[in-house]
Amino acid sequence: MKLNIALLAGDGIGPEVIDQAVKVCNAVAKKFDHEINWTSALTGACAIDAVGEPYPDSTHEVCMAADAILFGAIGDPKYDNDPKAPIRPEQGLLKMRKKLGLFANVRPTFTFPSLIDNSPLKRERIEGTDLIILRELTGGIYFGERGRKDNGNTAFDTCTYTRDEIIRLAKLGFEMAMTRSKKLCCVDKANVLESSRLWRETVQDMEKDYPEVTVSYEFVDAVAMRLVQWPSTYDVMITENLFGDILTDEASVISGSMGLMPSASIGLHTSLFEPIHGSYPQAAGKDIANPLATVLSAAMMFEDAFGLKDEAELIREVVNKSLAEGIVTEDLSGKNKAYKTSEVGDWLAKNI
Amino acid sequence: MKLNIALLAGDGIGPEVIDQAVKVCNAVAKKFDHEINWTSALTGACAIDAVGEPYPDSTHEVCMAADAILFGAIGDPKYDNDPKAPIRPEQGLLKMRKKLGLFANVRPTFTFPSLIDNSPLKRERIEGTDLIILRELTGGIYFGERGRKDNGNTAFDTCTYTRDEIIRLAKLGFEMAMTRSKKLCCVDKANVLESSRLWRETVQDMEKDYPEVTVSYEFVDAVAMRLVQWPSTYDVMITENLFGDILTDEASVISGSMGLMPSASIGLHTSLFEPIHGSYPQAAGKDIANPLATVLSAAMMFEDAFGLKDEAELIREVVNKSLAEGIVTEDLSGKNKAYKTSEVGDWLAKNI
Numbered sequence: 001m002k003l004n005i006a007l008l009a010g011d012g013i014g015p016e017v018i019d020q021a022v023k024v025c026n027a028v029a030k031k032f033d034h035e036i037n038w039t040s041a042l043t044g045a046c047a048i049d050a051v052g053e054p055y056p057d058s059t060h061e062v063c064m065a066a067d068a069i070l071f072g073a074i075g076d077p078k079y080d081n082d083p084k085a086p087i088r089p090e091q092g093l094l095k096m097r098k099k100l101g102l103f104a105n106v107r108p109t110f111t112f113p114s115l116i117d118n119s120p121l122k123r124e125r126i127e128g129t130d131l132i133i134l135r136e137l138t139g140g141i142y143f144g145e146r147g148r149k150d151n152g153n154t155a156f157d158t159c160t161y162t163r164d165e166i167i168r169l170a171k172l173g174f175e176m177a178m179t180r181s182k183k184l185c186c187v188d189k190a191n192v193l194e195s196s197r198l199w200r201e202t203v204q205d206m207e208k209d210y211p212e213v214t215v216s217y218e219f220v221d222a223v224a225m226r227l228v229q230w231p232s233t234y235d236v237m238i239t240e241n242l243f244g245d246i247l248t249d250e251a252s253v254i255s256g257s258m259g260l261m262p263s264a265s266i267g268l269h270t271s272l273f274e275p276i277h278g279s280y281p282q283a284a285g286k287d288i289a290n291p292l293a294t295v296l297s298a299a300m301m302f303e304d305a306f307g308l309k310d311e312a313e314l315i316r317e318v319v320n321k322s323l324a325e326g327i328v329t330e331d332l333s334g335k336n337k338a339y340k341t342s343e344v345g346d347w348l349a350k351n352i
Numbered sequence: 353m354k355l356n357i358a359l360l361a362g363d364g365i366g367p368e369v370i371d372q373a374v375k376v377c378n379a380v381a382k383k384f385d386h387e388i389n390w391t392s393a394l395t396g397a398c399a400i401d402a403v404g405e406p407y408p409d410s411t412h413e414v415c416m417a418a419d420a421i422l423f424g425a426i427g428d429p430k431y432d433n434d435p436k437a438p439i440r441p442e443q444g445l446l447k448m449r450k451k452l453g454l455f456a457n458v459r460p461t462f463t464f465p466s467l468i469d470n471s472p473l474k475r476e477r478i479e480g481t482d483l484i485i486l487r488e489l490t491g492g493i494y495f496g497e498r499g500r501k502d503n504g505n506t507a508f509d510t511c512t513y514t515r516d517e518i519i520r521l522a523k524l525g526f527e528m529a530m531t532r533s534k535k536l537c538c539v540d541k542a543n544v545l546e547s548s549r550l551w552r553e554t555v556q557d558m559e560k561d562y563p564e565v566t567v568s569y570e571f572v573d574a575v576a577m578r579l580v581q582w583p584s585t586y587d588v589m590i591t592e593n594l595f596g597d598i599l600t601d602e603a604s605v606i607s608g609s610m611g612l613m614p615s616a617s618i619g620l621h622t623s624l625f626e627p628i629h630g631s632y633p634q635a636a637g638k639d640i641a642n643p644l645a646t647v648l649s650a651a652m653m654f655e656d657a658f659g660l661k662d663e664a665e666l667i668r669e670v671v672n673k674s675l676a677e678g679i680v681t682e683d684l685s686g687k688n689k690a691y692k693t694s695e696v697g698d699w700l701a702k703n704i
């Protein structure tokens with residue numbers, strides 16, 4: 001098979017972890033006789049530095065021409081704490097999501113038995129956790145009208161949702177629930193927000209099309225509690241953009257394996273795969289960052305973008321093997337030897 | 353001293369836990385020679401049932417005439433999952449907050465050494481946790497313009513903040529930080545929201561008036577993570593209404609003492625004290641609910657509303673004693689004897 005993949009390494013540790021995922025993908029391609037056509041493009045702070053724009057048109061063209069996008073991380077401290085900076089890397093992210101129509105962010109949270117004790121939560125609370133949060137990614141308060149009034153002394157943001165946006169996201173959620181335990185939780189704030197009431201009523205209307213799926217409706221504040229208390233009671237969750245931003249990050253720390261969690265963003269034109277961790281600028285260039293989340297994002301890419309399940313499974317197996325054998329970076333090595341980012345990548349590629 | 357207190361017991365377990373707090377307050381008043389004038393009023397589902405309105409004008413008058421309000425809990429399952437119901441108990445809550453100008457919700461999270469192992473988090477993660485979240489309570493998306501367009505197929509909510517609203521809340525935060533460890537964290541989403549940028553720039557402007565306070569700015573998604581990972585690194589946090597709703601609930605489960613956490617809402621006209629737990633309808637009428645959060649809310653009332661520190665301290669001491677001696681309800685009794693709600697109240701009052 002011919003796989004056209006756009007490669008957006010981004011900032012900070014992005015390039016280093018992406019390099020390892022590329023090694024692994026190339027090894028997989030060789031083994032299964034695929035041909036990968038990689039096209040690199042700039043995004044994030046490095047794109048601002050190079051061309052004054054965090055998601056340049058040239059990058060958008062590369063993405064539109066690709067079957068899938070493998071993404072590293074973006075963000076640079078020089079743009080932090082300056083909400084008034086005229087151009088910021090995050091704007092590139094939001095522009096990319098919108099222009100590529102990446103309407104659904106898929107964030108699994110699961111546990112690795114060997115890492116479970118890294119969690120801030122007690123083992124008995126997280127054992128068996130295997131949940132997916134589906135976050136709406138191109139609507140809501142992220143993209144609504146915003147501005148200032150009253151000489152800059154009043155600021156406003158608008159959260160808007162249409163029924164169609166909700167249906168599109170919820171449909172994915174129902175379908176995902178059908179392939180899993182047939183449990184779907186819709187997270188909203190319908191006791192306060194009109195947009196949440198539209199979410200709830202739209203999902204309620206869709207229930208009849210999926211009679212086997214048991215749907216629950218929970219308020220976002222209650223979910224923020226229960227995610228910490230009983231994460232393993234959740235399965236597929238759907239929610240709007242801002243709630244998803246908060247809850248996916250909260251969920252990411254419960255498994256103790258945050259440095260390993262992959263994600264996918266499903267789009268109208270293409271889809272994008274990226275680790276959930278950030279650009280971790282303090283570690284950039286040191287060859288110490290953990291590449292496994294990016295490698296596992298590549299596994300998601302094989303499966304979800306290309307339907308190549310065996311390839312995905314093989315990557316996951318090799319990752320598990322590296323964990324079992326302690327071929328890991330310093331964040332996971334404990335008192336044992338810490339391998340370099342590039343050494344972990346080489347080991348994985350060799351073992352494919 | 354003469355203390356005029358409005359008593360809003362509310363729904364579910366509200367009346368039962370309020371009864372115990374009243375016993376304790378009366379015992380304190382007797383001991384310290386105060387005269388408490390209690391005035392009860394209806395609110396919540398029971399007010400809808402009685403007069404068709406969750407926060408009736410008559411209740412508002414009682415509150416306005418009082419020096420402080422002691423509040424139980426509201427909410428009834430018959431109004432749940434029906435976001436389209438024309439009248440809901442929560443509307444009473446929001447109306448009350450707005451009409452009384454309760455602009456700041458003060459939510460401490462601290463640990464009780466004897467309860468620390470109830471936490472879903474590991475002991476070493478939470479030991480020493482003692483933080484306060486100051487949630488803005490009368491602005492933001494809770495009170496902005498909202499509605500439908502396009503034949504009901506589009507819904508919108510507006511988040512609006514003025515500089516003055518932010519200053520009012522932040523001032524409390526800075527002052528509170530001055531009495532504690534001089535650390536203040538402003539939680540926002542300034543990388544996306546214009547209202548958050550106004551928050552950040554307003555708080556930045558105020559820094560010069562409190563040169564001793566070290567202020568940090570963190571994004572709400574990062575805070576949702578760090579609260580679970582390292583709660584003890586936080587001290588005073590300030591945030592807007594919706595973020596505060598989510599984060600205060602998340603914070604409430606980390607200490608393992610959720611059933612004990614009190615809260616205060618500081619207002620323009622008066623202030624209100626309530627347990628953070630809900631109306632827990634499944635337990636209503638069974639004399640099993642834990643009254644300690646309400647009793648500790650009464651302690652906050654003595655201290656914050658009336659400046660009666662010794663009275664507050666005595667209540668806290670007696671609560672600690674009840675914990676140490678195992679005079680607790682079934683949620684805390686483990687394998688030991690579970691006391692009834694009313695028995696715990698009687699014991700506390702007797703020991704004042």
Ligand SMILES: CC(C)[C@H](C(=O)O)[C@@H](O)C(=O)O
Pocket residue numbers: 090093245543544573
């Ligand atoms: C950087 C920021 C704009 C972004 C978001 O809020 O969506 C990030 O937190 C994320 O979750 O991808």
Ligand SMILES: CC(C)[C@H](C(=O)O)[C@@H](O)C(=O)O
Pocket residue numbers: 191192221442445597
């Ligand atoms: C009941 C609801 C409207 C309310 C809120 O969201 O403010 C509650 O969750 C709270 O935190 O007091």
